[in-house]
Amino acid sequence: MITLCRYECKACHQHFGQDTSIYERHLLESGSHHYCKPCQREFGSAKALQAHLDQSQKHMCCRWCQSDVDNIRSHNQKYHTQCPRCKVWCANMEGLKEHCLQTHSDVYCAPCQTLFTQTNNLIMHLRSSLHQPKSVRCPHASCGKDFVSTSALIGHFEAGTCPSGVELEDVDEYFGHHCDPQQWFVRKELIFPQRVWEIPSDHPKHKNCGRKPYICPSEHCAHATFHSLSSLLLHRETRTCEMGYRHELPKLLQHLFNIVVQL
Numbered sequence: 001m002i003t004l005c006r007y008e009c010k011a012c013h014q015h016f017g018q019d020t021s022i023y024e025r026h027l028l029e030s031g032s033h034h035y036c037k038p039c040q041r042e043f044g045s046a047k048a049l050q051a052h053l054d055q056s057q058k059h060m061c062c063r064w065c066q067s068d069v070d071n072i073r074s075h076n077q078k079y080h081t082q083c084p085r086c087k088v089w090c091a092n093m094e095g096l097k098e099h100c101l102q103t104h105s106d107v108y109c110a111p112c113q114t115l116f117t118q119t120n121n122l123i124m125h126l127r128s129s130l131h132q133p134k135s136v137r138c139p140h141a142s143c144g145k146d147f148v149s150t151s152a153l154i155g156h157f158e159a160g161t162c163p164s165g166v167e168l169e170d171v172d173e174y175f176g177h178h179c180d181p182q183q184w185f186v187r188k189e190l191i192f193p194q195r196v197w198e199i200p201s202d203h204p205k206h207k208n209c210g211r212k213p214y215i216c217p218s219e220h221c222a223h224a225t226f227h228s229l230s231s232l233l234l235h236r237e238t239r240t241c242e243m244g245y246r247h248e249l250p251k252l253l254q255h256l257f258n259i260v261v262q263l
Contacts, residue, residue, distance in 0.1 A: 031098040140164040151233035
């Protein structure tokens with residue numbers, strides 16, 4: 001005797017035999033499907049299904065609870081979970097996590113279960129110490145702190161938090177006038193002159209008086225410019241720029257580190 005398989009889900013590569021209820025429950029519970037039980041109709045996305053449910057007055061049956069309700073919106077607010085980004089309703093937190101993975105993967109960190117507003121925010125998060133090892137060590141003997149990237153190390157110098165005493169103006173002076181004489185990455189005429197007066201520690205750094213002396217040599221980003229060396233390095237670490245002078249930059253940075261070591 002040959003048993004025919006009446007219900008087959010090609011999208012999920014599953015077979016359900018002759019049992020309509022099992023197949024329909026699969027359509028209702030799987031994050032890969034967006035199924036309206038009263039209409040026995042599947043939609044292309046969760047957003048399309050939600051719009052369908054919102055526009056029709058006859059859908060007073062909760063798709064997850066399988067029960068009739070007086071007010072579907074109030075019911076959802078009380079018993080279910082809404083996506084903060086696209087406002088689609090999910091059965092519970094687990095359903096929301098699956099929804100975010102499938103629909104908002106460009107702004108969602110699954111390990112941290114965190115939804116970001118922009119893709120760049122997710123990229124920065126993934127490059128943080130929460131996800132990256134601190135493999136870059138400060139070269140100065142009196143410091144020895146570890147950082148997740150070279151840009152973070154340079155930011156450490158610029159912030160004036162290194163025991164070496166190096167701060168933003170020193171980084172500009174060393175890199176602009178000693179490390180990159182060819183001016184591949186910096187236009188030294190835009191480096192703000194070193195001050196001869198003290199600035200209180202609680203005051204903000206000058207960032208070259210608003211000028212942007214640092215430049216990315218890539219045409220992909222139209223030679224983007226930056227206020228500080230750490231910003232340039234972060235740009236090159238997080239973007240897909242054509243990495244012009246990619247072999248020279250580590251050498252220039254090593255020159256900068258050698259200067260810091262001697263302080």
